[in-house]
Amino acid sequence: MRVVIVDDERLAVQRLVQILECRDDAEVVGAFTKYTDLLQEFTRLRPDAAFLDIDMPGMNGLELAASLIELDEHLEIVFITAYDQYALEAFRVNAVDYLLKPVDEDALGRTLQRLNRRKGHTRVSQSIGRSAPQIECFGHFYVHPSSGNGPVDFPTAKAEELLAFLLIHRNTNVSKWVICESLWPEHDPHKAEQNLHTTVFRMKKTLLESGLSIQLTSKKGHYYFQLLGECDYIRFEELKKEGTIRLTGKAADAEHILRQYRRPLFGYKDYPWCEAAREQADLSFREMSKALARSYMQAGEFRLAHDFLNFMLSLIPYDEEAHELILRIYLHWKDRAAFYKHYDKMKAVLQQEVGVEPPAYLESLLQELMKDS
Incomplete structure (x- = not known):
């Protein structure tokens, strides 16, 4: 797994490089404190994954991720942030994961396992397509x-x-x-x-x-x-x-x-x-x-479930149960803003596609979330 790192904090870059160099499932091929340097070197480095700080001057990590994916649609993105509220925004650009500063070695290990698993499937798919x-x-x-x-x-x-x-x-x-x-x-x-x-x-x-x-x-x-x-x-x-x-x-x-x-x-x-x-x-x-989303949720892989359910709903937007599962994920994350936003989206979709209102029992999820807030 070829990895590049971008963070405007030099110490943060050094720490992540040190952790990754101790592992045998990742190779750091570039570490930068300026996003412009990565953009210049990106084609030559050919990374499989990019670890990007979200809060950077000039171009933030979300914008940088969008630019990198235009250069290589198969690039995997992992965000690094000191602020948990960036998480949901990060997943709108289809990030594999996000890590909170200071980066925890066990959390990083789980992220690398997920990256290697995803990249393995991509390589198999591309190989089949060519040969x-x-x-x-x-x-x-x-x-x-x-x-x-x-x-x-x-x-x-x-x-x-x-x-x-x-x-x-x-x-x-x-x-x-x-x-x-x-x-x-x-x-x-x-x-x-x-x-x-x-x-x-x-x-x-x-x-x-x-x-x-x-x-x-x-x-x-x-x-x-x-x-x-x-x-x-x-x-x-x-x-x-x-x-x-x-x-x-x-x-x-x-x-x-x-x-x-x-x-x-x-x-x-x-x-x-x-x-x-x-x-x-x-x-x-x-x-x-x-069924796959539920299995992810039972295993505690809520981010994987969230990402896949959004993919499913991009194809079949009127599936009521899939919307409910996403709402339950937001309930687990105790994210009221995301819950409200998705509930309104679901309501509009169900009215437009099938002419019905969301089921009344979903209101109980909202009440449960408000109790925990």
Whole structure:
């Protein structure tokens, strides 16, 4: 883990460098008291993470973080501050964590563990993207070839649609007449069957040329499809089958898979036959996301839960239970201002999206918070 540090207090920089140099999971590649020096050296240093003091003259840490992320969107940010009230503002720029001065070695250790875990997943994802063909189904529908060029251009729209249909019905015997009725409902059976044979040939040829491995067999009027390459939708479905075991036992792996979710399934392709699958994917994403957030909260990882719930709500803003979980996090933090702000946001979203008011029981959370204030 390559780390840079920026703090206008020289002693604070020296202390953090000393702590980090005693560890084997971080390498300090740059330490600065002026943010301008980091900006000049950033490209050369290629850091994985930046530890930034929030309260600096000229450009504060929040502004500096935004500038650095423009240079490298994969950079991880950790803020250092003497004032706890900066925490919520820090997370608006998607910081991994924040540390209070003077930096505690145990807290720093936990932060580095989180950083290394997150960067490990990023490296795996980037490696897959460069070296292996894969299929992306969420938010769009792309086949990326092994050459790294792409996405693949299918010879016909129906060849692409057939692949989408087979991905939904993978690892099961599907009648050719079910496929024909789904893809060519307006054709007579004989013409639809001819179209199916031609489209199967075109799809297989395209995937073979892209380097994507599949198995497609036909027997007694049924097709059986298996994908041997990478696919975000299939990883998502496998996570759903594993259930709470994966969510609680390997939370970082589960979060990595869930963060690949972008709605709708197959983007905005006009596939009437997949509406039920799209709705089910949305429902599964909502349920798994809330289960993951609850597992983080039970483990005391409230910041991870908060960050992930905000990601979920950016996609599905009307989920009432997700809003409630965020309110409970603010209750745990005893942050009245953030609670009020999010409650008002939730109220506006629910009225706009589904035409309802927040449930009355959430008022009891507010009363509980006021008692503790």
